[in-house]
Amino acid sequence: MEFPLRGTTEYRITTVDERVVIQATGRNAASGLIRLVQIDTVRCPIVSWSWRVDALQKDADLRIKDKEDVAASIFLLFGDPGFLADPEPVPTLRYVWTNNKFPIEAVIDNPYLPGVVRSVVVRSGEEHLEQWMMERRDVIDDFEIAFGQPPPDAIHAIVLFTDNDQTRQPVEAYYEWIQAICR
Numbered sequence: 001m002e003f004p005l006r007g008t009t010e011y012r013i014t015t016v017d018e019r020v021v022i023q024a025t026g027r028n029a030a031s032g033l034i035r036l037v038q039i040d041t042v043r044c045p046i047v048s049w050s051w052r053v054d055a056l057q058k059d060a061d062l063r064i065k066d067k068e069d070v071a072a073s074i075f076l077l078f079g080d081p082g083f084l085a086d087p088e089p090v091p092t093l094r095y096v097w098t099n100n101k102f103p104i105e106a107v108i109d110n111p112y113l114p115g116v117v118r119s120v121v122v123r124s125g126e127e128h129l130e131q132w133m134m135e136r137r138d139v140i141d142d143f144e145i146a147f148g149q150p151p152p153d154a155i156h157a158i159v160l161f162t163d164n165d166q167t168r169q170p171v172e173a174y175y176e177w178i179q180a181i182c183r
Contacts, residue, residue: 049178
């Protein structure tokens with residue numbers, strides 16, 4: 001289901017490098033694709049995914065509201081956000097691929113929802129543009145680093161999110177798959 005914040009990023013299913021993927025193209029918008037899930041992080045502490053970025057915003061800065069754009073990101077919502085047209089704030093990890101303003105593993109507090117959404121930089125800069133990258137993250141460890149405590153609840157939603165409503169600079173990303181890995 002699409003989750004628009006400001007306009008709509010163009011999401012479409014396509015084939016790239018013989019892979020069936022979701023293509024996200026910025027249209028001076030901020031929107032995501034959300035899927036409700038129920039992932040017990042004690043039983044399934046690892047999340048893995050494959051993604052690719054072909055264009056990212058050079059002027060984006062995750063700390064500043066009027067520059068807070070991201071080429072590719074995956075939100076994990078820990079708790080029930082309630083009605084999605086007006087979701088309740090729940091602790092949220094956001095894995096990002098952004099420009100080189102931040103080193104890999106940096107944790108950045110979201111300027112729109114400080115203390116609620118924390119971004120973890122997984123990819124930084126242009127070194128791997130136009131390449132498929134596979135990621136594997138321990139969400140319990142990442143949550144504890146970002147919030148200083150273990151996750152309070154299961155993951156209730158996953159959101160794919162690409163936006164360029166602030167910088168209006170071209171952005172294009174591809175999401176191939178995401179999975180929880182259980183013990």
